[in-house]
Amino acid sequence: MTTYIIRRILLLIPTLFGITLLTFLLIRLAPGNAALLKGGMGESGGRAMTAEVRAQTIKLYELDKPWYQAYATWVGRTLRLDLGESFVDHRPVAEKIRERLPLTLSLAGSALALSYLLAIPLGIIAALRRGRLVDRSISFAVFVLYSIPSFAAALFLIFYVASGDYLNLLPMYGANSIEAPEMRLLPWCWDRIAHMILPVTCLTYASLASISRYSRVSMLEALGQDFVRTARAKGLSNRLVVFRHALRNALIPIITIFALELPGIIAGAVIIESIFSLPGMGQLMFNSLDTKDTPVIMGITFVAAIVTLLSYLAADILYVVVDPRITFE
Amino acid sequence: MNELDESHQIYRESYSARIWHHFRRDPFARNGLRVVVVLFIIAALAPFLANSHALIRVDGGHTTFPVFASMEPIEWRFLLYVPLGLLIYAFRRPFFARTGIHLLLLLGVVGLTEVDLQLAHRINDPSNDRDRPAGFKLMAPIPYSPIESTPDQFSPPSRQHLCGTDETGRDIAARMLHGTRTSLSIGFIAQSIALLVGVTLGGLAGYYKGWLDIAIFRFIETVDCFPTLLLILAVIGLFPSQNNMFYIMAVIGLTSWTGLARLVRGEFLRLGAHSFPQAARALGASDYRIVVRHLLPNALGPILVSSTFGVASAILIESSLSFLGFGIQAPTPSWGDILNDAHRYIDFAWWLALFPATAILVTLMAYNFVGEGLRDAVDPRLKVK
Numbered sequence: 001m002t003t004y005i006i007r008r009i010l011l012l013i014p015t016l017f018g019i020t021l022l023t024f025l026l027i028r029l030a031p032g033n034a035a036l037l038k039g040g041m042g043e044s045g046g047r048a049m050t051a052e053v054r055a056q057t058i059k060l061y062e063l064d065k066p067w068y069q070a071y072a073t074w075v076g077r078t079l080r081l082d083l084g085e086s087f088v089d090h091r092p093v094a095e096k097i098r099e100r101l102p103l104t105l106s107l108a109g110s111a112l113a114l115s116y117l118l119a120i121p122l123g124i125i126a127a128l129r130r131g132r133l134v135d136r137s138i139s140f141a142v143f144v145l146y147s148i149p150s151f152a153a154a155l156f157l158i159f160y161v162a163s164g165d166y167l168n169l170l171p172m173y174g175a176n177s178i179e180a181p182e183m184r185l186l187p188w189c190w191d192r193i194a195h196m197i198l199p200v201t202c203l204t205y206a207s208l209a210s211i212s213r214y215s216r217v218s219m220l221e222a223l224g225q226d227f228v229r230t231a232r233a234k235g236l237s238n239r240l241v242v243f244r245h246a247l248r249n250a251l252i253p254i255i256t257i258f259a260l261e262l263p264g265i266i267a268g269a270v271i272i273e274s275i276f277s278l279p280g281m282g283q284l285m286f287n288s289l290d291t292k293d294t295p296v297i298m299g300i301t302f303v304a305a306i307v308t309l310l311s312y313l314a315a316d317i318l319y320v321v322v323d324p325r326i327t328f329e
Numbered sequence: 330m331n332e333l334d335e336s337h338q339i340y341r342e343s344y345s346a347r348i349w350h351h352f353r354r355d356p357f358a359r360n361g362l363r364v365v366v367v368l369f370i371i372a373a374l375a376p377f378l379a380n381s382h383a384l385i386r387v388d389g390g391h392t393t394f395p396v397f398a399s400m401e402p403i404e405w406r407f408l409l410y411v412p413l414g415l416l417i418y419a420f421r422r423p424f425f426a427r428t429g430i431h432l433l434l435l436l437g438v439v440g441l442t443e444v445d446l447q448l449a450h451r452i453n454d455p456s457n458d459r460d461r462p463a464g465f466k467l468m469a470p471i472p473y474s475p476i477e478s479t480p481d482q483f484s485p486p487s488r489q490h491l492c493g494t495d496e497t498g499r500d501i502a503a504r505m506l507h508g509t510r511t512s513l514s515i516g517f518i519a520q521s522i523a524l525l526v527g528v529t530l531g532g533l534a535g536y537y538k539g540w541l542d543i544a545i546f547r548f549i550e551t552v553d554c555f556p557t558l559l560l561i562l563a564v565i566g567l568f569p570s571q572n573n574m575f576y577i578m579a580v581i582g583l584t585s586w587t588g589l590a591r592l593v594r595g596e597f598l599r600l601g602a603h604s605f606p607q608a609a610r611a612l613g614a615s616d617y618r619i620v621v622r623h624l625l626p627n628a629l630g631p632i633l634v635s636s637t638f639g640v641a642s643a644i645l646i647e648s649s650l651s652f653l654g655f656g657i658q659a660p661t662p663s664w665g666d667i668l669n670d671a672h673r674y675i676d677f678a679w680w681l682a683l684f685p686a687t688a689i690l691v692t693l694m695a696y697n698f699v700g701e702g703l704r705d706a707v708d709p710r711l712k713v714k
Contacts (some may be wrong), residue, residue, distance in 0.1 A: 015554060019554055026563060030567035148690050152668060152689060275677065309555075
């Protein structure tokens with residue numbers, strides 16, 4: 001087991017190299033660079049840079065070196081756990097990401113947790129009532145939900161629940177009210193939760209649909225197994241059969257699909273953050289793409305890749321933990 | 330005809346005929362396919378459904394067809410789909426008998442009509458036939474062009490503007506009808522590109538195995554670790570392009586092939602273990618022949634299923650991008666772009682959100698239902714009844 005995990009972690013390294021190299025090349029190949037952008041419309045208020053300053057800036061940003069050298073420098077720095085400084089405001093990239101990451105993670109995390117909490121019971125009910133009206137209506141509703149783009153749903157939720165024309169229950173945008181910094185802990189938490197309800201709802205339902213479909217299929221498969229028939233034959237109550245015998249086996253594949261859901265949820269979070277003006281990673285990404293802020297883009301890609309790869313790894317390890325029949329020896 | 334002959338008849342049904350047979354029995358799938366066909370008809374006929382120019386105009390004994398004069402080359406290509414669709418329908422039996430080659434041919438033809446023509450959108454000339462007097466004129470059901478501004482700004486749905494107008498007075502109904510073209514062609518072409526890349530790379534990996542497989546699979550994993558939308562945003566954000574319809578198709582296609590590549594690789598690995606490719610090789614068939622004639626047709630079912638869902642997801646990605654302002658740029662009509670307007674004027678202009686959102690929902694549902702139906706038809710074991 002330990003050797004398996006170590007081998008898997010070692011296998012992550014080439015993938016990480018691939019991802020960062022791909023991103024780096026993309027930024028390098030793109031027309032325009034941070035120094036030129038800064039010269040045109042940078043902090044100095046739109047004044048054109050003198051040639052001297054531009055040369056200095058290019059040197060400072062290592063834009064004069066060939067890409068492989070610049071990439072090697074980046075790798076070297078990253079190995080020393082230093083993600084560099086932003087080209088735009090010269091703050092450490094790690095700090096900028098640290099400010100933004102919690103919001104995005106809490107958004108994605110709560111959406112994922114919520115969709116699991118809702119999807120598994122839905123899937124079980126549908127599987128137990130297979131073919132009946134309940135099953136068919138759940139399947140259909142889930143299908144409709146799956147086909148609504150999350151940004152369209154966000155628009156309608158804002159329109160009906162938050163805009164004030166119909167209901168004015170929840171705030172329309174932002175992660176906190178303007179008064180938030182003066183609030184005490186409890187009202188602050190409440191304020192944050194109120195701001196998060198709509199974004200989390202929008203993020204939840206798409207993955208809710210796919211997870212509940214998975215859990216229905218997986219439950220049906222478990223219910224069709226021989227050991228379920230044996231359990232029924234020896235006279236166990238229906239409840240015991242369903243929850244202790246079928247459900248436990250059905251959960252194994254469901255638990256592990258969270259890794260597959262994660263990239264989708266992260267991408268969804270970017271859209272949702274932009275609709276609700278949440279200061280998360282998505283917004284940071286948009287801003288840094290605009291300014292070709294290489295260190296920040298590289299940092300975000302690196303962190304996102306690590307999160308995704310680790311969740312794939314966690315899914316594979318969980319597979320062994322929850323199902324003792326599987327071993328990697 | 331005796332009983333033996335009849336059973337023989339059943340077994341002579343081709344693979345695709347059997348899939349079609351299963352597919353037709355699913356009401357959701359059937360109706361989903363109908364909706365998709367209707368959408369393609371709307372896309373093909375959009376200039377005749379919404380146009381500020383009259384279809385027929387008779388003035389002083391002079392009969393003209395202003396609608397044809399107003400059409401751009403890009404708009405003609407959709408009309409090609411009508412005879413193409415009719416031809417396929419008329420010759421569906423011989424067509425589907427050798428599905429593999431024919432599907433590729435079809436993709437090629439459609440791809441050429443889409444790519445070869447200039448994808449620029451000229452702003453329509455201000456002349457229109459609504460107010461011009463004539464002895465007789467037949468206007469389109471919606472007498473507005475998709476990029477034509479009228480003086481009524483933000484008018485809610487009314488008799489004159491069925492779906493209302495936006496900030497510059499453009500008729501939403503006309504934009505919706507013409508936006509069907511954008512969505513459908515982007516979905517189709519992006520998925521064709523993904524199909525080409527995915528089948529090629531997945532096929533190479535699954536057929537030749539060894540180090541090529543290892544290298545390609547690493548590459549697939551690497552691309553997979555980017556959330557697709559982020560990667561697309563990065564590419565479009567870093568490489569802005571003015572004339573961007575084909576560009577967006579290409580970017581979506583080139584970033585969403587990994588699922589297909591995995592699928593094809595898996596299928597080829599599975600099929601390669603059978604004895605029929607070996608038999609073909611023993612008979613002296615080339616690698617190309619084994620792949621195209623023996624392996625690909627056997628993997629076609631799952632590929633088709635995955636492609637159908639792929640079209641739906643490409644349409645979703647396009648509308649998300651346009652919604653975020655990175656996709657199709659105004660004035661080219663796109664459902665996502667109307668929703669972008671809706672976001673800005675969310676506090677009163679509900680009609681800007683309702684109609685395009687419904688259109689996207691219906692299109693995605695139709696494609697997803699077709700995909701589900703195909704999946705059940707391709708592999709009845711998976712059917713969860």
